[in-house]
Amino acid sequence: MAEPSPRLLEAVARDLRPVRPLVAPWRRALVLLPLGFLLLVGVPWFWGIRKNISELGMWLAWGLSALQALAGLAVVGAALREGVPGRKLTPAALAVTLASSAALLGIITWVTAQYAPVVVRPEVRVRWVWECLGIATISGIPALAAVAWLAWRLLPNRPWIAGALAGLGAGLMADAGMRLFCWVSEPEHVALSHGGAILILMVAGAFLSRFAEAWKSWRGR
Amino acid sequence: MSDERDLDGELVAEMVAYQAGDLEAFQCLFRTLAAELGRFFAATVRDVSQRDDLVQETFLALHRVRQTYLPPLPVRPWVFGIARNVERRHRRSWRRRGAHEMPLVDGAEAAETAEASSGSSPSLDRRDLASALRRLPASRREAWVLHHVHGLSFAEIAARLRIGLDAAKLRSSRAMIALRALLGEARRG
Numbered sequence: 001m002a003e004p005s006p007r008l009l010e011a012v013a014r015d016l017r018p019v020r021p022l023v024a025p026w027r028r029a030l031v032l033l034p035l036g037f038l039l040l041v042g043v044p045w046f047w048g049i050r051k052n053i054s055e056l057g058m059w060l061a062w063g064l065s066a067l068q069a070l071a072g073l074a075v076v077g078a079a080l081r082e083g084v085p086g087r088k089l090t091p092a093a094l095a096v097t098l099a100s101s102a103a104l105l106g107i108i109t110w111v112t113a114q115y116a117p118v119v120v121r122p123e124v125r126v127r128w129v130w131e132c133l134g135i136a137t138i139s140g141i142p143a144l145a146a147v148a149w150l151a152w153r154l155l156p157n158r159p160w161i162a163g164a165l166a167g168l169g170a171g172l173m174a175d176a177g178m179r180l181f182c183w184v185s186e187p188e189h190v191a192l193s194h195g196g197a198i199l200i201l202m203v204a205g206a207f208l209s210r211f212a213e214a215w216k217s218w219r220g221r
Numbered sequence: 222m223s224d225e226r227d228l229d230g231e232l233v234a235e236m237v238a239y240q241a242g243d244l245e246a247f248q249c250l251f252r253t254l255a256a257e258l259g260r261f262f263a264a265t266v267r268d269v270s271q272r273d274d275l276v277q278e279t280f281l282a283l284h285r286v287r288q289t290y291l292p293p294l295p296v297r298p299w300v301f302g303i304a305r306n307v308e309r310r311h312r313r314s315w316r317r318r319g320a321h322e323m324p325l326v327d328g329a330e331a332a333e334t335a336e337a338s339s340g341s342s343p344s345l346d347r348r349d350l351a352s353a354l355r356r357l358p359a360s361r362r363e364a365w366v367l368h369h370v371h372g373l374s375f376a377e378i379a380a381r382l383r384i385g386l387d388a389a390k391l392r393s394s395r396a397m398i399a400l401r402a403l404l405g406e407a408r409r410g
Binding site: 002003004005007008009011012013015016017018019020021022024083084085086087088090153154155157213217 | 240241242244247248251252255256277280281282284286287288289290291292294297298299300301302303305306310383384385
């Protein structure tokens, strides 16, 4: 079989318009910079800024959130790279991405708890976890949708992983704004509600990516 | 080595021309890569016509996502990445159809190589080998087949699969250990 079949040639010839190669994944991720900024200022603007922001000061509040948003963008870049055939992340790179994201969240939570400690009354503890979980998840949906739009034309070898990374990036970006609204710095609250929202977005991203792959496969038949 | 680099350079040039809308470049790519892809699919699909279909399908998928190739990166890992997706879809659709026959490894090539390399008796049943290969994780099977069936060096396998040299060696050697164990079981059973 040294020659393409007539059917394949016909399909290719029918749609042979010149295409521009996609730019590098990290540059494509930068397209989301305005969205990251919007989430950073939009979430506290819409829901209200955290009551104890003065205890944190400019750098620990806005600076750390900006750092988290940038980390989210970097993870989105990794997801976009994972989406290019044959360019999947090595297990080490994947482990570093996941571990550094978790470490960053942990460090930011710890620093915030040190400078602006808040003790939550037991009667509202569970309700606040659910409220923050809902708000954080909803805030991450636009970011996840934007990443899905960017990744639509890709063909990941591991759709589950590409999608989960996209969800993680979107979750980190959304949570960067969330921590400027939510004044509760208790690690349990942050882990359950904010971390939970990131986890939900990761699972949603993984399913979305898998679904997109199945749909494209079905459409291409 | 330099021949291979020249060939890689040619592939990149053809891919760039193809992205610019050159049909002749697409045909050149096909001529260069179709046989390699056929051998790649031989690791999991026995039926030659089905294998040819998968090669055609790979090029069709490649055509749909041709903008995802980023020059001047090597073309082969990208093409084989697409082929892995096509293979996965094929396996999934095959499972969904509930076929009773497993997709087998090409007996002639793989069985002869396994007999020679594992030192087992020449009467070793090809079905056993095919069954053993199927039970290996895809990444290990891929490395083993590329090395022992297609004769690629570990450096070439590492470049093609975009993994480290040590990882290529490790995957192939672990596949070999697993194959020996599985074939030993098959012969005892």
